[in-house]
Amino acid sequence: MTVRIVDRRQDSRNKSSINRSRFIRRFKGQIRKAVADAIARRGIRDLESGEKIGIPGRDISEPQFRFSRSGIRDNVHPGNDRYLPGDEVDRPLEGGSGQGRGQASKDGEGLDDFVFTLSRDEFLDIFFDELALPNLIKRQLARIEEYRRVRAGYTHTGVPTNINLIRTMRGATGRRIATGGPHAVRLRELQEELARLQALHPNGDPEIDRIETEIAVLKARMGAIPFIDSFDLRYNNRIRIPEPSTQAVMFCLMDVSGSMDESKKQMAKRFFMLLYLFLNRSYEHIEVVFIRHHTAAEEVDEENFFHSRETGGTIVSSALKLMREVIAERYSSSVWNIYGAQASDGDNWSDDSPQCRDLLSQSILPCVQYFAYIEITDGEPQNLWLEYETVRDFHADCFAMQRIAEVTDIYPVFRELFKKRLA
Amino acid sequence: MGEPSLEAATENSEWTVEAIEYYDREIGRVARNYGLDCYRHQLEIITAEQMMDAYASIGMPVYYHHWSFGKHFLETENRYKRGQMGLAYEIVINSDPCIAYLMEENTSTMQALVIAHAAYGHNSFFKGNHLFRQWTSADAIIDYLIFARNYIAECEERYGIDEVERLVDACHALSNLGVDRYKRSPPLSLVKEKLRQKEREEYLQAQVNDLWRTLPRHPLTEEPETETRFPAQPEENLLYFIEKNAPLLEPWQREIVRIVRKVNQYFYPQRQTQVMNEGWACFWHYTLLNTLYDEGKLSDGFMFEFLQSHTNVVYQPAYNSPHYSGINPYALGFNLWQDLRRICENPEDEDREWFPDIAGSDWRETFQFAMTNFKDESFIAQYLSPRLMRDFRFFAVLDDDSRSKLRINAIHNEQGYRELRQKISEQYNLSNADPNLQIWNVDLHGDRSLTLRHFTHRRRGLAEVSFAALDHLAYLWGFTVRLEQQSPDGDVRLLGERKPERRRRL
Numbered sequence: 001m002t003v004r005i006v007d008r009r010q011d012s013r014n015k016s017s018i019n020r021s022r023f024i025r026r027f028k029g030q031i032r033k034a035v036a037d038a039i040a041r042r043g044i045r046d047l048e049s050g051e052k053i054g055i056p057g058r059d060i061s062e063p064q065f066r067f068s069r070s071g072i073r074d075n076v077h078p079g080n081d082r083y084l085p086g087d088e089v090d091r092p093l094e095g096g097s098g099q100g101r102g103q104a105s106k107d108g109e110g111l112d113d114f115v116f117t118l119s120r121d122e123f124l125d126i127f128f129d130e131l132a133l134p135n136l137i138k139r140q141l142a143r144i145e146e147y148r149r150v151r152a153g154y155t156h157t158g159v160p161t162n163i164n165l166i167r168t169m170r171g172a173t174g175r176r177i178a179t180g181g182p183h184a185v186r187l188r189e190l191q192e193e194l195a196r197l198q199a200l201h202p203n204g205d206p207e208i209d210r211i212e213t214e215i216a217v218l219k220a221r222m223g224a225i226p227f228i229d230s231f232d233l234r235y236n237n238r239i240r241i242p243e244p245s246t247q248a249v250m251f252c253l254m255d256v257s258g259s260m261d262e263s264k265k266q267m268a269k270r271f272f273m274l275l276y277l278f279l280n281r282s283y284e285h286i287e288v289v290f291i292r293h294h295t296a297a298e299e300v301d302e303e304n305f306f307h308s309r310e311t312g313g314t315i316v317s318s319a320l321k322l323m324r325e326v327i328a329e330r331y332s333s334s335v336w337n338i339y340g341a342q343a344s345d346g347d348n349w350s351d352d353s354p355q356c357r358d359l360l361s362q363s364i365l366p367c368v369q370y371f372a373y374i375e376i377t378d379g380e381p382q383n384l385w386l387e388y389e390t391v392r393d394f395h396a397d398c399f400a401m402q403r404i405a406e407v408t409d410i411y412p413v414f415r416e417l418f419k420k421r422l423a
Numbered sequence: 424m425g426e427p428s429l430e431a432a433t434e435n436s437e438w439t440v441e442a443i444e445y446y447d448r449e450i451g452r453v454a455r456n457y458g459l460d461c462y463r464h465q466l467e468i469i470t471a472e473q474m475m476d477a478y479a480s481i482g483m484p485v486y487y488h489h490w491s492f493g494k495h496f497l498e499t500e501n502r503y504k505r506g507q508m509g510l511a512y513e514i515v516i517n518s519d520p521c522i523a524y525l526m527e528e529n530t531s532t533m534q535a536l537v538i539a540h541a542a543y544g545h546n547s548f549f550k551g552n553h554l555f556r557q558w559t560s561a562d563a564i565i566d567y568l569i570f571a572r573n574y575i576a577e578c579e580e581r582y583g584i585d586e587v588e589r590l591v592d593a594c595h596a597l598s599n600l601g602v603d604r605y606k607r608s609p610p611l612s613l614v615k616e617k618l619r620q621k622e623r624e625e626y627l628q629a630q631v632n633d634l635w636r637t638l639p640r641h642p643l644t645e646e647p648e649t650e651t652r653f654p655a656q657p658e659e660n661l662l663y664f665i666e667k668n669a670p671l672l673e674p675w676q677r678e679i680v681r682i683v684r685k686v687n688q689y690f691y692p693q694r695q696t697q698v699m700n701e702g703w704a705c706f707w708h709y710t711l712l713n714t715l716y717d718e719g720k721l722s723d724g725f726m727f728e729f730l731q732s733h734t735n736v737v738y739q740p741a742y743n744s745p746h747y748s749g750i751n752p753y754a755l756g757f758n759l760w761q762d763l764r765r766i767c768e769n770p771e772d773e774d775r776e777w778f779p780d781i782a783g784s785d786w787r788e789t790f791q792f793a794m795t796n797f798k799d800e801s802f803i804a805q806y807l808s809p810r811l812m813r814d815f816r817f818f819a820v821l822d823d824d825s826r827s828k829l830r831i832n833a834i835h836n837e838q839g840y841r842e843l844r845q846k847i848s849e850q851y852n853l854s855n856a857d858p859n860l861q862i863w864n865v866d867l868h869g870d871r872s873l874t875l876r877h878f879t880h881r882r883r884g885l886a887e888v889s890f891a892a893l894d895h896l897a898y899l900w901g902f903t904v905r906l907e908q909q910s911p912d913g914d915v916r917l918l919g920e921r922k923p924e925r926r927r928r929l
Contacts, residue, residue, distance in 0.1 A: 003447040003542075004465045004520075005440060008473065009527060019479060023493030026588070062491055063596050063891030065858055071883030072823045076847045078750060079741020080818040080834055088828040093742065093820060116497040 024122060030055040035123060051123045054113035149238045158235025167234035175232060180225050187218050247285040248337040248369075250275060251323050254305065255344035257294040257314040264376045267404065268343035269306055271374055275341050283337065289326055293319035299326065316348045316384060320359040333367035340364065340371040348384040357387040365395050378405040436728075438531035446535040447542070453714050454543045458787055459707070461546040462561060463520040466538065474514065474526050475499045482514045484522065485568045487575040487682070489591050515541035517549040517693070519561035532728040539711045544704030551795050552700070554692035557606065564689060571682045578675050590676055593895035594662060594683035599857050601662030601684045602691045657861035657876070661896065662687070664862045670871060671901035680899070695798045695853055702756015703794060705737055706764075709757070739815065750850075755815070759802070762811045763793065773809060799851035807847060809840045819846045824882075858885055863907065872903035877918070879910050890919055897921040 024031060034053040154167055194211045201208065252272045279286050290305035291297055297318040323340065331338055365371060375385055392399050443466065479496035480486035516522040523541040525534050549555050579587045658664040662684040666677050693700065712729055715721050739754035740746040766774045767789050770782035781789050797805065818834040819842065833839035849855055863876035875896065877885060897904040906918045
């Protein structure tokens with residue numbers, strides 16, 4: 001009897017994934033905190049990796065009734081090289097460090113962080129947990145994977161409607177030539193021979209009879225080659241490729257005037273980064289438009305957006321105007337989900353602020369999914385903020401604003417801005 | 424049937440199914456010659472990841488879900504990926520048929536080693552040893568685990584993951600004190616019960632002398648109304664007690680307590696026989712493969728690779744080595760069995776003096792007896808020879824926290840052998856590994872509070888973490904739980920008291 005060998009490599013992969021997700025579920029609080037810390041350290045492009053997370057070992061210990069280290073105990077060790085009965089030795093026993101460590105963790109006193117690696121998806125899921133974009137619902141319903149059918153060569157199998165006649169007939173012809181070829185050659189030879197013999201022996205000859213029989217056999221054989229065989233059939237092949245069902249464009253608007261210093265820009269960067277990450281989870285395809293402004297606005301690439309510096313005054317409306325133009329030119333709101341995120345320190349020409357308000361509420365908010373404004377300042381709210389407040393009152397469903405003072409405020413602010421709304 | 428040639432099977436380090444079949448057939452043949460009695464077995468090829476899965480779920484192919492297994496998986500994965508640990512080459516499951524996992528990364532030599540070690544070594548131990556025979560039913564365990572997983576999943580659906588998780592947490596916290604160390608007497612059948620009752624009645628009737636009834640009662644000798652204690656006898660199996668007696672648990676909760684308890688009980692013999700079992704398996708893979716080599720069925724290259732792995736497994740670092748982390752059960756076990764064979768086959772005078780019964784006996788019979796009837800503690804107490812103690816250079820250290828220095832109590836010399844052997848044996852006594860805690864009393868007429876008593880031995884106290892476990896006990900019991908400590912001279916003091924978080928509805 002031979003032994004039974006079962007190859008299990010293909011089945012029950014990721015058997016622990018449930019336990020793993022249970023673990024993450026249970027320690028969500030600690031993990032979320034660790035994730036928030038990690039995000040603060042990350043660059044905007046650094047989204048394609050998981051994250052190593054440490055959470056306090058004490059939180060996740062599994063308690064049991066155990067001995068403490070007190071009292072009297074006997075230990076037996078191997079490898080005696082120097083001791084005699086009755087010897088007194090300082091503790092810990094030399095080289096017994098391994099033992100000591102083992103004891104410590106046995107008592108559950110080990111306070112080391114429990115370190116493990118979150119996959120990218122887990123990392124982001126935790127990060128975006130409980131968040132959802134407003135007004136997303138209708139688009140989300142439409143997000144059921146749409147497919148486009150495209151041609152992709154030919155196959156041997158398919159339905160009759162898809163038969164490709166040219167390919168099929170070409171194949172059949174080739175096959176007939178290939179299989180009938182040797183017979184045809186032989187037939188020609190025999191026919192020549194027959195003609196020659198018939199000329200020599202007009203009255204018949206046994207050889208002639210033999211050749212005629214062979215010719216008959218060959219013709220029968222060639223006749224038996226099917227004109228078309230199931231083997232010849234070729235079908236047009238069509239495959240389905242997923243159609244990016246939703247696409248989004250995200251406008252990042254930032255004040256780069258002299259009053260926006262580097263730390264404020266870093267804060268703004270985090271804010272944009274978070275929005276980008278979130279959109280990335282929701283849309284197949286995202287474009288990002290960076291618009292910076294001081295007294296005049298311009299569209300720039302990411303590098304210039306964050307790292308070059310201008311001086312001068314501030315006219316916020318210039319950026320809004322540019323955004324409006326770009327939308328009109330390239331991102332029709334029937335095809336694109338448009339998101340706007342604006343960061344500023346609140347400085348603006350006082351007579352420009354009402355203009356901003358009008359621009360926003362009349363020409364931008366009607367065509368965007370959401371517009372978020374953060375004001376990075378620790379001072380008193382200025383005129384832009386006050387004007388925007390009136391915008392918020394009228395467009396609460398697609399406009400949000402927040403003031404932040406420190407880097408650590410960003411995460412809560414972000415959550416606040418996009419907190420799940422109950423319909 | 425075409426025999427795959429020896430060359431084909433062994434020349435390549437990559438394993439093939441044919442090579443595994445060949446090894447299994449040959450090893451099986453030799454094992455039968457040695458008289459090893461095994462369950463049927465099944466070899467399963469798995470990946471490293473699946474091996475880590477198996478680690479996390481105590482090696483079982485099916486198991487219920489719990490976050491702590493996820494934690495262990497992450498821990499293992501982390502250490503494995505950082506190269507801090509290798510994975511075990513094999514895991515074997517005490518079931519019938521016995522399932523042995525072979526990891527796909529193993530070379531073909533390693534697969535042969537694993538087959539000999541697990542599918543024949545461990546397998547025969549599971550089938551033969553009395554503890555496994557008594558406590559585990561190999562043919563039913565897989566079915567039971569499937570039942571357990573489905574049942575717990577169903578409860579999660581019905582009562583919510585959090586509720587179930589809370590309960591399983593609590594059960595896990597008590598799991599090391601949730602095993603029966605001794606067999607309970609089986610419940611009597613109705614017929615037997617009646618028979619006994621009748622016997623008792625007849626006996627009492629026979630004792631009655633009607634005259635006694637007429638004696639007036641003396642007020643002093645009259646029995647005082649003693650308060651009935653509950654439980655009548657202290658109970659050391661906390662999970663069992665909870666399952667049977669916790670007042671507020673619902674039926675499904677009792678069932679889950681029972682599941683955790685049962686699974687734990689199933690693995691208890693493995694903890695009790697680690698040294699013997701691993702040693703047995705090592706002895707047999709060593710013996711079986713060497714026999715095959717002597718028959719000329721294995722190449723030199725194979726043997727080199729095999730011996731290298733083997734020596735790594737049974738290596739015992741000395742106490743002062745940086746790699747030292749206690750006595751290696753593989754090393755001790757392997758050497759115990761090897762030494763036992765030596766005592767049987769080539770006894771010296773010392774052995775004849777120490778082991779008069781077995782010196783010079785038939786080693787297969789002695790092995791069979793030893794394998795069947797012992798556990799680590801008794802096996803060591805019975806068979807650890809002076810020679811082995813010398814080879815290991817064992818020494819016993821007394822660690823008394825009231826003294827500033829450690830004291831060397833015994834070493835491997837004539838005066839020390841017996842004491843040393845006894846100390847090593849005690850080290851493997853599981854009753855010494857966990858604190859002696861017993862359910863002492865339940866205040867049935869009052870607030871239903873439960874008293875758990877710790878009986879100290881050699882002044883060993885409870886670690887702080889025990890109070891967290893006490894919380895779990897309070898959760899299960901549903902009423903106040905007290906932890907007392909009783910010293911050997913009878914002093915009892917209260918260590919702590921826990922009230923459950925909230926009363927659950929009845």
